Amino acid sequence: MQLEQILQYVFSGLSTGAIYALIGIGFSIIFNATGIINFAQGEFVMLGGMLTLFFLELLKLPLWAAIPCAVAVSALAGLLFERLAIRPLRQPTPINLVIITIAGSILIRGLAMLLWGKDTHAIPPFSGDEPISIAGATILPQHIWILGITLLVIAVNKFFFYHTISGKAMRACSYNRRAAGLVGIDVRRMVLFSFVISSVLGSLAGIIVAPLTMTAYDVGVMLGLKGFCAAIIGGMSSGIATVVGGLILGVLESLGAGLISSGYKDAIAFIILLLILFIRPQGLFGKAESERV
């Protein structure tokens, strides 16, 4: 096994890992604000890719205009999802929430299939596809875009949560919803916010990965699940731990696909998920919490 080859797997693993991290942060933002695992998170990833394609091809917008439009529509979809499906739920037990978010994901997927059909589509890479060679391995410009945008989003995220009033209010909700409500924070609005932010993050992930992997109405399922794995490895934190979780997952998956078997690529992620859930449900970096009754 050549060193260059391993380096190659690591590079491509890092860029898919960055995508998982973005999706995973979306999961943990909603989880921290509401205690909900949003099974529809992957559908927002799909919406990002498909909407960008829609604005590019049907409305003939240039890429720089199509992307914000796609993100905006996804954000609106996230908002509607919270208002129409999550908030009206009369018995928000964990099982009901799991079922309602699964129902939402099926519905969104079905609508996308009706609107855009079952074909897979390609989005052109943001800046050509001339490979760049680094230390014997090659990477595509899109890989750099992915890593760059992910880093930027994480920086913005950090700034939002620690240096703006809304961000601080959302963090307060995640520590203790009741106390946050008592000091005058509109908890319901923060919940709505968390859905909007995570649908924005999801759709961004979908947009930047689409030029590499193609997009279709049903790509959200797998990507969403991988994002969840990243969030679990990171212990459901919306910060650097999830990013590291995503990168670890991406690299392991890429090495596994290259060195063991590409058919079992997706299984690797789920075996890691199961192992983490069994051994350290609080995540690789989290502190063990005693069970509260």
Add this chain to the structure above:
Amino acid sequence: MKRELLKFVFFAALIFAAPLAFKDSYLMNVLVFVGINTMLAVALNLLLGYAGQISLGHAGFFGIGAYLSAILTATYGWNAWLAMPLAALAVGMLAGLIGFPILKLKGHYLAMATLGLGIIIYIVFNETIDLTGGPSGFSGIPNLTFGSLVFDNDIKNYYLVWTFALAVVLFSVNLAGSRVGRSLRAVHDSEVAARAMGVNARLLKVQVFALSAVISSLAGSLYAHTMTFISPASFGFNFSVELLTMVVIGGLGSVYGSFLGAALLTLLPELLRGAQDYDIIIYGGLLMIMVMFMPGGLARGIPDLFRRMTRIREGAGNA
């Protein structure tokens, strides 16, 4: 208990008389599926409705039952009546083994873990091509035989599958009414309180998980022997979600509700054949509406609706 028995006899009579009303072979074929799905829904309901533990991986157990039956009979020439219980035993052992670590998890985490398990099983079906035929499927599975009777047409398969399904229904009704059933509901409502009352909650959860998997495996074997062809596509994540939908629509914690859910969700796509691409939307919409407006499912929703309507009519009469 007497009333339960009467209810079951009535249900069984209805099921056994049904073919007399329908001569259409196509419909009979659909009703065979209703029977298989009833077994699966009742099994999942034992876990979800009674014990309150979600599983998004049941299609995997269904699939292992189907594939083990197929491989043992078609590839190795075993007798199907030997292959079926062996497959069920293997699935039960697997579920028991995985159950211990997996059922420590709760709610969303349990949902995700079982989902992951289901997907791993699905990937194995696809990748072990030498054994399962991979994505193109496994054909030439023999029909079940009983003496000189070969279960090779829809009407015979109907009675075969429904004999099993009715046995599962009777078993579940009895289990639900028994001491074990009460313990299960106690675990559902409060695991801590159940433990305090001396219920070994952890073991009980694993047992019901394994039991539910065993029934699913039996349903899988029946599916394989009646269809004579299986492919991984039938055992994926979507089917696990479909099973969950059946249980929720039928009503959590109601055995006959699971039958209603299975019947509705199996017949609906057939009724809506013109609208084939819409069925995914209908599933999603139906699931959403049920959870939001009829959390008790059809089993409690229909009587409630009926009561409300008669009350309104009475109110109108008094005015």
